[in-house]
Amino acid sequence: MRALLAVYRAQLKTSFLMYLQYRASSVLWLLGMILEPVIYLVVWSTIARANGWAVDGYGVGDFASYFLVLLLVNHLTDNWVYYEFEERVRQGLLSPLLLRPIHPINADVAQNLTYKWMMLVVMLPTAGVLALVFHPTAHVTWLSLLLFFSSLVLAIAIRFLVEWSLGLTAFWTTQMSAVLQVYYVALFFLSGQMGPLALFPVPVEILALVLPFQWMLAFPVQLLLGQVDQRAIVLGLVAQAIWLCLSLALMTVLWRHGLRRYSGTGA
């Protein structure tokens, strides 16, 4: 265990140095992540203003608070390593990672966490500035804050595992771009990136309950804003715990089978 911690410390330092080198690129990547919630914030606010200042109970201020919290939670749960998997498999870049005595996922975890922490330096002030522009309204209590952080940790873990597993499909298909696009479309609608799930038709809401997307993103956001009643809080946390186990199982299974396939065709 101590050895693993030492590896993490070294890994974190290397990632930090790397991102420092690529600081311009690192900040550029944030642009899309900041812009998208702003776009939909504006779209929904426009609708709200034209329809009596609210949509299904969501006022302009509510939309602002929803999307700004979403902005931060999305940043903290976001991953990009699945984009690189296609190249990793195709060009045999996975092989040096496999030669190491630890699971390759650790390197990705370290890099992922480093980036998110470093970029909070940009994201938090940005959210602050946007708050000044869009005037969010929110009722945050100590309880909701506590629940939020617990749920956030679960959400980060679930999303990382699911998306890392998504990357593993590169072992089986060469049309990764199509696979990733399907995932992205599902994620966009069902994780609350387009808007609060309550605004969607009922069938979509049910679908969102069953799939992991809501538990990766929308749930912590709603917890913080106090938009979930007690029974739903409990159900939600249980759902997150279940999905954590499911995603861990999925990752393990896919990794084992994928690796067999990878080494079969020659690394």
Place this chain on the structure above:
Amino acid sequence: MSMRYIALLRRFLQLNILRELAYRGNFYTQIFQSLLSLSFGLLGLAVIFDHTGTLNEWHPAQILALLGVYQLVGGVINLVIQPCMQQLMREVHQGTLDFTLLKPEDAQFLVSIRQMQIWKLCDIVLGLVVVGIALAHLGATVGAGQMLTFLVALVAGGAIVYSFWLMLATCSFWLVRVENILVIFQDLYQAGRWPVSIYPSWLRWTLTFLVPVTVATTIPAQALIGQLAWPTLLGVALFALLTLVLSRWFWLFGLRHYTGASA
């Protein structure tokens, strides 16, 4: 003189078609992805119009037209502008731009047309289909004049987008490692799905004057639905000429730096 450029363009087109035909699987994937992308747009529209009748005075059919233009212009960008500029930046990074510079043809011309992702034609076709359907729904008579303004707006918008991408790619002569600088446009282009008038003034200004999204999507769409005023069209056309000149100058400036001339 222009015959030469057309002849070369045809050659490059042949070359790129040959290259893509070597990977036929990509065709089916592209159709799938184009349809998926369109469905994504339509689903979004459906959700929005579930809650409202108009979006900032844009009716559903008009927003549909905008979506069609968004898909169409996106297809044109991904067909030739994006692959060429990405290739340019890669070559600057790897030092293989030299081969292009050795050729006895204008380097800007060569780097701007040589790479084409032929299958992106699917996006263009789908975009046109959506535009056609939207126009049918609008029931409005689209006269020759309106068609002409639409084409002018499209071409001007395309020219501005090309100049912008070229200028971004030219930056790689100095900032060799910023390969994903092109993502600036791709991220902001998402805002083009919706009429630019809904955005707060600072964002509207950014999308019009900093990153050319408005001229690529909203303005041609407005021309299509008959809401584009003559002065605006003229302004856009002039802006297009200006940006073409500016990007050419910047390219030559960057090239002098790349070859080590003290600027």
Place this chain on the structure above:
Amino acid sequence: MGHSCVIDVCDLGKHYTVSRRDAGLKAALRSVVRRATSEVVAVDGITFHLAPGEIVGFLGSNGAGKTTTLKMLAGLLYPTTGTAMVLDYVPWRRERAFLQQIALVMGQRNQLQWDIPAIDSFVLNQAIYRIDPSAYRRTLGELTDLLDLGPLLTKPVRTLSLGERMKCELAAALLHRPRVLFLDEPTIGLDVTSQRRIRTFIAEYNRRNEATVLLTSHYMADVEALSRRVILIHRGQILFDGNLRELAQRFSSYKTLTVQTPDAVSSLASFGEIISAEEGQVKLRVPKAATASVVQRLLEECAISDLTIEDPPIEQAIEQVFA
């Protein structure tokens, strides 16, 4: 010199400013605030001239300034100091007529399209260089014969071996019959057979077309096979410009004596440094100045059946220069 020179270089120089950064976390953070730079001199005022139809080998270790010089002569780089004229053009003005008459081939760097057969890239070059269809066919036929390209042209370039790819690259570069050919390490990474074949081709091409060839290499064999004239460049400066043989003679301060004798090897140790010893044959390294006296003593004191005096191999001569 004037117009009898195809390549005319005068005091050509190239300096670069590069940013430096030391390792470690503190240095990384410091470099965010302040960028340290240092100046690198790639080429330090060199002068040489090439006559039409000459093949000249440009020798030097890595980083000596060979590729930089070649790039300046091809017009890809502006020099910091000095002038150069190629075919009476200033290269870095990159005039169309100039580019139409030169070619630059870099070893291990491809300009052919990866996924399609080489012939399709050739057709593109024909369009770009405005090659007349009949001239194109003639040149292509000649190149196919000389390089033995036949079956290679219709296979996708990515399926070719490195040697086959290099041959196609050369062909692509010569379709427009350039008068000046710049070759940057053309045989690097190739197997011995391919290397030999490419050398033969270049020699033949030069003979048939009177093309001027300037090639860089750090393989001695390239230069020995192709050129009589060698320019030695080290740390951006020209150390030697002349005949290969002269190079060996000037830069080597030793001579190699091959002695055939039945005498025991150890008895020869006093005459010079023993390089190798076999049954009845010993190779000695002797300081040049002492050659005559050593030979005299050998003939007097030993039973010699055969004696040869040679210059040491060129590699050694060069190695000594770079030492």
